[in-house]
Amino acid sequence: MKRYLIAGNWKMNKTTGESIELAQKLVESLKDVNDRDILICPPFTALYSVYQVIKGTNIKLGAQDVFYENSGAFTGEISPIMLKDVGCEYVIIGHSERRHIIGETDELINKKIKAAINNGLKTILCVGELLEEREAGKTLEVVKTQLEKGLNGVSKEEMKNIVIAYEPVWAIGTGKTAKPEDAQEVHAYIRELLSKLYSKEIADETIIQYGGSVKASNIDSLMAMPDIDGALVGGASLIAEEFTRIVKFIKQ
Ligand code: PGA
DSSP: OOOOEEEEEOOSOOOHHHHHHHHHHHHHHTTTOOSSEEEEEOOHHHHHHHHHHHTTSSEEEEESOOOSSSSSSOTTOOOHHHHHHTTOOEEEESOHHIIIIIOOOHHHHHHHHHHHHHTTOEEEEEEOOOHHHHHTTOHHHHHHHHHHHHTTTOOTGGGGGEEEEEOOGGGTTSSOOOOHHHHHHHHHHHHHHHHHHTOHHHHHHSOEEEESSOOTTTHHHHHTSTTOOEEEESGGGGSHHHHHHHHTOOOO
């Protein structure tokens, strides 16, 4: 049975000490949550220390990126094996900041996704349009391309390890959230695409998160939408009280 998945993407924030402190606060404030899945994605440097804090609790660990080889001469990169070694169960791949600031392509993202799932990591594939793409009426087209290319070669069986995050780029870190109805439209479209690419059953079982300026004040209305199955939270996940309220959203 599908469960809501609320994930915190800490991005390039928090030293090891600060990460431990935030994780400790969340362990305490979220300990009574048992009907939804909770994930935090600290920076690479804090993964091991945070895992020591959350091990055995209801909070899972994820990384913000991964490379597609298991080891070798790839200076600066981190492999799926290394992520599992420090306690990661999940990894975010294709985040818009990696697509648009670092220059990651759909092809590279696809290689990373395959490597991650081959190593037993659950993968959050991020998709979403730029403001100019939305204004040009290209939102669905952009999302379709990112989804199809990202999932190229991913089997029906492997889809149980895939989560999709719809994150309109213009809503990330800007304070502008997509209207719940607008997000719902894209989520429903993604589910329809998954149904065509795989099956209705797989489409129904796949978690589709919304991301982009999710806050304590807007989470309830977003989660009221039928095709929004969770959230990928950036800025607001850095504040224990905010993230706690987001995880404890009230289903309307
Ligand atoms: P934001 O980031 O919540 O700060 O907008 C979301 C994300 O980039 O995953």
